[in-house]
Amino acid sequence: MRRVIYFVLAFIVWVLIAWPFADGRIDLQIVVAGLIVSFLVAVLFHDILPREHHVFISPVRVFWFLVYVPVFFYHVIWANLDVVYRAVHPAMPIRPGIVKIKTRLKTDSAITALANSITLTPGTLTVDLTDDGDLYVHWINVRTDDVEKATQLISQRFEWFLHRIFE
Incomplete structure (x- = not known):
């Protein structure tokens, strides 16, 4: 199958x-x-x-995927505008760094989709995944070093949808 x-x-x-x-x-x-x-x-x-092939045949999961795609593109466009602003601004307001992100996603497919969503969003790049599911993300403008706050700012906008799609 x-x-x-x-x-x-x-x-x-x-x-x-x-x-x-x-x-x-x-x-x-x-x-x-x-x-x-x-x-x-x-x-x-x-x-x-991925072994979680059931996600491809569930109408509810397909619905959430179809909802996720425009939400993802919205965040990509917004991040593009933010990166362009930072690049053309005379003072170039960036504060690059690597932050730790905690995820509540459990399946390999969901974590991979989250890491790819973060990487495809301009200004962020997933650089490492730990055994316990934490992600390390390079962020063009680190707003906080707090793990919970960084998780909220970077990954929760995707995680809610990916949880419904993959888990």
């Missing part, structure tokens, strides 16, 4: 990236290549893909 789910997901990603529907017709070569590559990915790499 995992292989089937990963095959379908890989094919959907292939179609979205390759977009074989140019000029109002379907490019059959791109579709066939996508089916072959998706099949190979599902067969060869299913062991390294």
Whole structure:
């Protein structure tokens, strides 16, 4: 069942990236290549893909994912504007540093999604993950050294959604 789910997901990603529907017709070569590559990915790499495959077939989780995507893009755009402001400001108001973030997420998929969400947001970069699930994040403008406050400022905006999607 995992292989089937990963095959379908890989094919959907292939179609979205390759977009074989140019000029109002379907490019059959791109579709066939996508089916072959998706099949190979599902067969060869299913062991390294997340074991929590149930998250991909739950309508409630899919709903929360669809809600999360625009929220994530909102935060990415806002962070981009903040980084641009700091870069063009004559005084360049930055205070870079590494802060510790505590997460209440438990599954590997959820923690990975959180780390990637933080990294994809301009001004922050996940640099380490401890065995107990703590993240170390490089922050362009450290506002606090307090773990709880840094967690609230950096990760809680994503964590609430990711908990509903992955756990």
